[in-house]
Amino acid sequence: MQKIIRQLAAEIKVREEQVRTAVELLDGGATVPFIARYRKEVTGGLDDIQLRELEARLSYLRELEDRRESIVASIEEQGKMTDALRVALFHAATKQELEDLYLPFKTKRRTKGQIAREAGIEPLADRLFENPSLVPADEAQAFVKAEKGENGDDFTTVQAVLDGVRDILSERWAEDAGLVQNLRQWLWDEGLLKSKRVEAKNENDPDVAKFRDYFDYDEPIGRVPSHRALAVFRGRGLEILDAKLALPVEPEPGKPSMAEGRIALHLGWSHAARPADDLIRKCVAWTWRVKLSMSTERDLFARLREEAEKVAIKVFADNLRDLLLAAPAGPRVVLGLDPGIRTGVKVAVVDTTGKLVETATVFPHEPRKDWEGSLHTLGKLCAKHGVNLIAIGNGTASRETDKLAADLIKLLAKMADQAGMPAVDVQKVVVSEAGASVYSASEFASQEMPDVDVSLRGAASIARRLQDPLAELVKIDPKSIGVGQYQHDVNQSELARTLEAVVEDCVNSVGVDLNTASVPLLSRVSGLSASVAKAVVRWREANGAFASRQQLMQVSGLGAKTFELSAGFLRIRGGENPLDMTGVHPETYPVVEKIIAQTGKPVAELMGRAEMLKSLRPELFANEKFGVITVKDILGELEKPGRDPRPDFKVARFNDGVDDIKDLVEGMILEGTVSNVAQFGAFIDLGVHQDGLVHVSQLSHKFVNDAREVVKTGDIVKVKVMEVDVARKRIGLSMRLDAAPARKDGPRDNRFEGAGRGQQMPRRQNEPVAQSAMASAFAKLQTKR
Template identity: 85%
Template sequence: MQKIIRQLAAEIKVGEHQVKAAIDLLDGGATVPFIARYRKEATDGLDDVQLRELEARLGYLRELEDRRAAVLKSIEEQGKLTPELRAAIEFAPTKQELEDLYLPYKPKRRTKGQMAREAGIEPLADRLFANPTLNPQEEAAAFVKPAADGLDFSTVQLVLDGVRDILSERWAEDAALVQSLRQWLWSEGLFKSSLMAGKDENNADVSKFRDYFDYDEPIGRVPSHRALAVFRGRTLEILDAKLVLPVEPEPGKPSIAEGKIALHLGWSHAGRACDDLIRKAVAWTWRVKLSLSTERDLFTRLREEAEKVAIKVFADNLRDLLLAAPAGPRVVLGLDPGIRTGVKVAVVDATGKLVETATVFPHEPRRDWEGSLHTLGKVCAKHGVNLIAIGNGTASRETDKLAADLIKLLGKMAAQAGTPAMTIDKVVVSEAGASVYSASEFASQEMPDVDVSLRGAASIARRLQDPLAELVKIDPKSIGVGQYQHDVNQSELTRTLHAVVEDCVNSVGVDLNTASVPLLSRVSGLSASVAKSVVRWREANGAFATRKQLLEVTGFGPKAFEQSAGFLRVRGGSNPLDITGVHPETYPLVEQIMVKTGKPITELMGRAEMLKSLKPELFANEKFGVITVKDILGELEKPGRDPRPDFKVARFNDGVEDIKDLVEGMVLEGTVSNVAQFGAFVDLGVHQDGLVHVSQLAHKFVNDAREVVKTGDIVKVRVMEVDVARKRIGLSMKLDAAPPRRDGPRDNRFEGAGRGQQQHGSRRDNAPQPSSQMANAFAKLQGLRK
């Protein structure tokens, strides 16, 4: 275990005592949010990012140690474990390097090399390689024997083939050789794809991959989105993909890979009697034994690294979406757009309770615009609606116009009645996952008498009130901010996304008396069954008055209380501290602060100047040190604070409702809808997201778009280029940037990837001509899932 602790400390760049403390807490059942927030003294301040990395690597290293022990035991039982081999195995840093060392000793099916050894040919192979001046035919003659027991070495040529098999298998299992070839090809090998024979490139499904019909790029530098695009094309049997050498050999000539094998062996062709035989063995080692396995290993590495990037993109975007600004307790009208089936309408009150539903038909085929406005006007007046949420699906743009007309109508109604016009905002929100929620078991329990189609409108409305509380009801993979999410390791994606949701929920805190079962089940230390028990207790006994009442809930033991209590909030309860992030275990410290200041808790909370004047050292003790005291004082300064930003609404320009309304040079306001390392999509309210390439985000070099923007941000952009036919909008956040020149050749290799389009990656990142910059940028963002 000490070995693992030492390695983790080196990787995360923290002290070994910090790693040991974190591992002890994790093994004891503590969650990452709890350790990061309430055990800072123990870990000396490790944050949630470091703890998540530690948790993931700890699992890998423990699996590595278990496998290491199994390998050592297997080789020892074979009687082949030398001190040198043991040392190499003990220090193998990865699972792959461990398996490389184990390969020669790993039980395997009977090979040609094994059969040759069984026939006693191995001494001949050793002698010929050690002394290439020997005549191979003459030496082999002594090993010719009649075929028997399935072994046929009845001719000199068959014996020499056995020599080749023995040598090539031995060299192919040389861990140092395999690793050096693998590393060389990762640096210099080419990842190449082409259209599979017999495929019609004009077919709609096939043409999506046209950028990869003749594509190659150094494998170690292939971006995530391009790697995943090629692998998807290969899975769909549209593309052939292979690893090729940086320089293809001339016909009949040895390849660079064969040269490297010879160099590793310390052998070169000198025209000696055995050199042709050895050259054949070297060629056989590469072409038959190592080329395909090396390709497989490097493809696995490329896929794993591409998946890590894709999963990180998804996780980062999900975190931004979950921590988006909540509109708060406002009455919201949710509109789920549709054409033939109508626009589904749901009104939720300030607490999120569904109070009315309807369906209107403003679009084809009924085109009942006035009737729809009349119905919506009555609903808004009846419930005091002050915010409209519009789903971004089919007919979203047309429904957004309906909402604009509705706001004008309500203004006229207020003027006619002589009452002040109520300010009503309208916001287009992502409806990704709403249909999944609508058909879920939880939705049926939450709204049992409501049609499935109307539940989606209610979910859209609630997303504005509190994105976090509503989106936790949906499988994170259905929220729609991922990149090639169906192509990556699903268990790793699920683990990562659930960790993001858990961290977000616990960083914000949860209202114990209003939270749903899905939201409560994401709180540190609470399982789905315990969350249901909490809700049942609440329904039977009324609202919780204190956090301590949680111990009355069936199945809610001391450990669950320790892990969860600090993240649960009780508003209007008997203890004012229950609305803060101060953990109940530290309430005695707060009592000391009250004694020291002579102030009751109600007079301490919010008194920033007084609290800042206190010295944390005066209240620290053996269990809770200065770090914890500082956190407590911070919570008392801003009790019940929400770490999320204030709610803002992007103001779309009047008269700009379609991509055709956009003009180069126009400055607009929009909402960032998706972010990748190389750029960001922006919703301008024209039902087609525009793209800000990473080079257009700021007047400085930007490596990752998330350095500048995140999902949900409201930004101002300048329209740089519009391609109506291909539904592309090129944008810049450098508002003084000039539109691109028109005299350069357009790069037509790339297909658009705006909202709703599912295209794939580009070829290489060649420097674009000015007017092709947008095409290159779109190509880089191809594969993002909306």
């Protein structure tokens, strides 16, 4: 364990004692949010990012140690352990290195090399390699058998014996861990990933055409961006593309390849026209072509996929975090509209607490075209319930429904004017409806709204997403929220683990109202399982609102450990103790009592008094259990009690008259919402049914390596329209508002052709680029969503 702690400390760049304490806490059942927030003293201030990394690496390194012990035991049992091998196994830093070292000792099916060794040919192989001046045919005569072996093994000719020499040497070299690792690293640095269309596939087939960029493609494998790697692997899986690992330079016919040259160099052998050199050269070629080329390709493809998946999962996780921590509209009455054409627009009104109070269905679009009737119905609902916010799903007929909402706002203003009342400020917002249908059909939705039609539940969910995105989106499987790239192509268990961690961190960073939170939201709180969350809600329903955090101890199944892990993240507004609405943990209430005694002010008067609190010296209130770091956190909480770390709610205002891609004109300045972010650029919802792309080179006047340095999902930004291709639904945008639109009469810059959604523009990202290429990039991206 000390070895693991030492390695973790080196990787995360912290002290060993910090790692040891964190590991002990994790092993004791503490959660990452709890350790990051309430155990800073003992971990030396490790944050949630460091702790997540530590948690993941701890699991890997423990598996590595278990595998190391198993391999050592196996080799010792075979009686083949040497001091040098033991040292090599001890220092192996990855599972791959361990398996490379173990390869010669693995139990495997009977190989040609083993058969030749059993026939006694190994001494000949050793002799010829050690002394190439010997004549192979002459030396082989002594090893020729008079007849076939019992198992049909045939070494009755000189050529068969020499083939046995080849099998022995090539198998030995292919199991040389140093050689294998040398070749693998060389090809990762210099080899090429190549792909081409499978000849039997029709390139005009729409499903095949999606992969047109990879019909004749090659790129250094170690530098292939995540999105391109996953695109090639997807095309390969669909049997549309052939993909292979290619050498940096293909050999001339009859000449040895660069890989064979590196094998020879590793072996310390070179061709010197000695009698056995031709045979050894054939053994070297056989080692590469038969033994190592395919296995090396398999290993490097696995590495490429693993690294590509890590990037894709990180992109999904980052976008999910931004979406979950988007600005809440707060306690406002919201009208939710789930757009539809023939089936109508589903309508739901939720009150300030998120409770569904009324539903309806209107038919403003084809085939009924009941625009006026729809406005009348919606107007009555708004007047009846005091609606001041309209949420519109971004699915089919979203833009048409957005126009309906605009007319509704005008109607409400007219109604107020006629009644001689001040106009109510009603705003409309287009929101992502990703995952709403999944929620509508879920068991929890049926429990929340048992007598409501499935289609209408989606409208309620859309409305609640504005009030509190976090509280609503936690009800949905994170993978169904749809802010990732290639999410179905990556390791699903790792994706789920990462996304669950993101949700847990987001929920606990914001805090949860104990008296209003749903079961799904409570179950994401540190320490609370789904069963305990249900028990909390049952207690609340039976006994009324919680008056204090201490009442949690009355909940069945919630013991002292669970209370310790969860209490600090649960909020009670208007309870018996004002501290219960803050992030101050109950275990530190005695510290607050010392502060009260020092200041002579009750806690209610202390809260929010920033100047007074900043004048206090934290070291005066520290003790053996809770030091200065914890006291500083307590004072910070008292300064801004119950603060929400999320930004203020803002609404993007789409331009009137810009309802469709056909309405866009180059040079227009528009406001939009960032709908998704990848390393190579950001996608902007302009309210025209088709997201536009701001390539990373157009995000800022300064060099930008990753789009997330500038924008995140949910941001409201101003963009300039640089190019519009209506036929191919391509919109190129720029956040450099002084940028000039694309020249249509100028030469086309083809360097960026082939970049698509989920693909990074190659080469220097902030070079001047043709805006036509940027629009092309976005459209091709649709094939990968």
